[in-house]
């Protein structure tokens with residue numbers, strides 16, 4: 001993960017904006033459990049399910065605990081780690097479920113650099129080579145100067161070499177070939193992104209793999 005948060009800062013949701021949790025607005029900082037656990041525990045990804053058990057988002061442990069404390073969500077799966085408040089120990093959630101159903105409009109799904117790189121599996125869509133995220137940029141297939149939009153259909157992962165070669169031209173003009181047409185965002189994409197983020201967490205499997 002790119003972002004390092006110091007204790008006390010609210011971590012960003014891993015996959016999507018707050019809007020993708022169904023319009024849940026950012027909360028005031030929760031009464032922080034003390035002693036503060038290691039930041040890495042609080043930033044671990046948590047799968048968020050709708051009331052219907054449909055996977056809708058990925059967030060961080062800290063945010064998941066806030067939702068649980070507010071009575072908005074409950075833990076469906078927990079990890080072995082615990083966080084301690086003054087009065088009790090709480091098992092760190094791995095999967096939470098919203099207690100009331102949220103309608104999630106499709107267009108609120110987050111378009112972000114991180115999600116585009118995930119969709120393209122950190123692979124430059126022109127030369128087909130995989131790179132660390134730090135060595136990739138986003139390329140507008142149809143350049144912005146020609147009215148190309150910043151959308152799932154027009155943004156691809158691109159290495160700096162290919163990005164320089166392409167410049168402000170279309171792939172055809174630059175004589176380079178797009179490996180495949182960028183896929184629009186669908187529920188399938190969403191689930192695939194969640195699988196990629198959660199591939200190490202066995203407890204996510206039954207909600208994502210079927």
Ligand SMILES: [Zn+2]
Nearest residue numbers: 124127159162
């Ligand atoms: Zn490349």
